[in-house]
Amino acid sequence: MKILSTTAEIQAYTKEMKAQGKTIGLVPTMGALHEGHLTLMRRARKENDIVIVSDFVNPTQFGPNEDFDKYPRVFDADCEKMETVPVDAVFHPEPSEMYPDGYCTYVNVEGDITHKLCGAQRPGHFRGVATVVTKLMNLSRADRAYFGQKDAQQVVVVKRFVADLNINVEIVMVPISREESGLARSSRNRYMSDAEKEAALVLSRSLRKGEAAYEGGEKNVEAIKKIVSDEIKKEKLATIDYVDVYSFPELLPIETINEPTLLAIAVKIGKTRLIDNVIIGGDTK
Amino acid sequence: MKILSTTAEIQAYTKEMKAQGKTIGLVPTMGALHEGHLTLMRRARKENDIVIVSDFVNPTQFGPNEDFDKYPRVFDADCEKMETVPVDAVFHPEPSEMYPDGYCTYVNVEGDITHKLCGAQRPGHFRGVATVVTKLMNLSRADRAYFGQKDAQQVVVVKRFVADLNINVEIVMVPISREESGLARSSRNRYMSDAEKEAALVLSRSLRKGEAAYEGGEKNVEAIKKIVSDEIKKEKLATIDYVDVYSFPELLPIETINEPTLLAIAVKIGKTRLIDNVIIGGDTK
Numbered sequence: 001m002k003i004l005s006t007t008a009e010i011q012a013y014t015k016e017m018k019a020q021g022k023t024i025g026l027v028p029t030m031g032a033l034h035e036g037h038l039t040l041m042r043r044a045r046k047e048n049d050i051v052i053v054s055d056f057v058n059p060t061q062f063g064p065n066e067d068f069d070k071y072p073r074v075f076d077a078d079c080e081k082m083e084t085v086p087v088d089a090v091f092h093p094e095p096s097e098m099y100p101d102g103y104c105t106y107v108n109v110e111g112d113i114t115h116k117l118c119g120a121q122r123p124g125h126f127r128g129v130a131t132v133v134t135k136l137m138n139l140s141r142a143d144r145a146y147f148g149q150k151d152a153q154q155v156v157v158v159k160r161f162v163a164d165l166n167i168n169v170e171i172v173m174v175p176i177s178r179e180e181s182g183l184a185r186s187s188r189n190r191y192m193s194d195a196e197k198e199a200a201l202v203l204s205r206s207l208r209k210g211e212a213a214y215e216g217g218e219k220n221v222e223a224i225k226k227i228v229s230d231e232i233k234k235e236k237l238a239t240i241d242y243v244d245v246y247s248f249p250e251l252l253p254i255e256t257i258n259e260p261t262l263l264a265i266a267v268k269i270g271k272t273r274l275i276d277n278v279i280i281g282g283d284t285k
Numbered sequence: 286m287k288i289l290s291t292t293a294e295i296q297a298y299t300k301e302m303k304a305q306g307k308t309i310g311l312v313p314t315m316g317a318l319h320e321g322h323l324t325l326m327r328r329a330r331k332e333n334d335i336v337i338v339s340d341f342v343n344p345t346q347f348g349p350n351e352d353f354d355k356y357p358r359v360f361d362a363d364c365e366k367m368e369t370v371p372v373d374a375v376f377h378p379e380p381s382e383m384y385p386d387g388y389c390t391y392v393n394v395e396g397d398i399t400h401k402l403c404g405a406q407r408p409g410h411f412r413g414v415a416t417v418v419t420k421l422m423n424l425s426r427a428d429r430a431y432f433g434q435k436d437a438q439q440v441v442v443v444k445r446f447v448a449d450l451n452i453n454v455e456i457v458m459v460p461i462s463r464e465e466s467g468l469a470r471s472s473r474n475r476y477m478s479d480a481e482k483e484a485a486l487v488l489s490r491s492l493r494k495g496e497a498a499y500e501g502g503e504k505n506v507e508a509i510k511k512i513v514s515d516e517i518k519k520e521k522l523a524t525i526d527y528v529d530v531y532s533f534p535e536l537l538p539i540e541t542i543n544e545p546t547l548l549a550i551a552v553k554i555g556k557t558r559l560i561d562n563v564i565i566g567g568d569t570k
Contacts (some may be wrong), residue, residue, distance in 0.1 A: 103449050
């Protein structure tokens with residue numbers, strides 16, 4: 001597995017691979033890899049000649065009071081996991097390599113889709129995501145890029161700017177990977193104590209309740225949001241950031257569920273902010 | 286010469302050309318082609334297997350009170366000129382093809398370089414330029430893209446976002462093409478009456494005076510600006526928008542000329558806003 005740490009190195013590598021006619025799959029990550037990331041990599045492995053993973057905690061997508069400094073950085077452990085896939089190359093740059101002195105260009109998705117859900121609590125977050133993903137797509141010369149459904153809004157935003165900017169990359173959304181307990185896998189799960197991890201099960205449990213209500217015939221959005229919220233409120237360690245329902249992938253407000261619909265939640269368990277979601281009323285693609 | 290009017294058409298064409306191993310040169314234009322554009326195309330012809338010209342009056346780079354509606358559109362005449370180069374394919378989309386309903390992504394060069402010179406008078410102009418050029422580079426899968434030095438600030442901005450976003454395109458700046466009279470060629474020259482065209486010679490004349498002063502030993506920026514401004518003020522039909530001097534290509538303010546330096550002016554002749562420039566004190570590359 002090649003370890004590439006400069007933009008010049010990854011550009012030279014991917015130029016050579018494309019010259020050989022290879023297809024390239026990109027899996028952008030911030031490291032602290034878990035089974036969810038590996039699921040993305042295995043999918044990329046199946047569908048491409050070359051799999052490139054970026055392992056980079058991207059400063060531009062963190063707000064000033066967020067966990068950029070605290071975000072786990074465990075590159076050696078990440079490499080061991082990537083070897084099992086196996087991955088062909090990992091791109092692991094310093095922030096100064098991605099954003100050198102004088103850097104000033106940002107890709108901004110100005111639509112409503114970046115202002116709701118996580119965008120409301122995290123201004124500038126999706127500007128940072130769109131910028132770094134654009135850079136990574138160019139550096140990797142990817143044919144396909146893989147994203148987890150857990151960050152469903154991120155998938156919507158990425159598909160939006162890829163279509164808008166006519167970027168020649170196919171975006172693949174991979175279902176959420178969960179612990180046996182139901183907890184959605186997240187690099188931030190390691191912030192939590194055992195008691196908090198137990199409390200965090202309320203996220204997936206509340207979503208299952210909402211989904212069950214829908215499957216039992218409840219189509220009213222407010223009723224489903226109340227079922228989910230009421231379940232979360234039963235958990236003392238949990239504080240709701242949002243419980244929201246939007247059409248998917250348009251992210252438009254709806255009152256009644258007649259089409260693929262995103263039921264998404266963000267909940268703080270102690271100091272750890274977790275997100276989870278389920279897509280109901282249609283395909284998850 | 287192929288005429289491509291949809292994004293799907295140009296994407297299919299350029300995908301096929303790249304599969305054949307061809308190099309592609311892109312010349313982005315807003316049509317109303319003149320000898321300056323043809324100089325760019327001939328340069329691209331020499332350096333690439335395939336030359337693609339975009340002929341598109343881009344709405345996002347015009348301000349609300351600018352000449353978007355009035356901008357000349359003479360596609361048939363443009364095609365005749367392109368055939369003489371010859372050009373392999375021209376991309377000539379409708380605005381709705383480039384910015385369909387729901388479009389919301391913009392490439393924004395947030396640095397100081399977009400706020401001075403033409404950026405001061407035209408807020409949002411370079412956001413529109415960066416966005417459309419990014420789209421055109423992706424659609425054309427260009428190896429090289431060609432820009433005229435007449436829009437020197439545009440070249441600086443394009444080089445900036447191409448470097449920042451790690452876009453795999455080489456930017457080539459081509460010297461200003463001038464009439465025998467010295468008038469820099471511009472699609473907007475056709476707005477002017479004969480008397481105004483005569484008056485417009487003050488732009489190149491004033492720049493030559495500034496350049497001559499520099500070559501005669503004057504290194505002080507304010508002194509050179511005064512020489513240029515005084516010359517322009519002699520022309521009754523001329524109104525100065527700006528006379529400015531910056532380091533090139535950084536566009537930093539300077540007091541003394543010791544390095545490649547951009548001497549740039551914008552002048553209204555009647556209602557027509559014209560720009561011109563000269564790079565002194567170093568290479569023009």
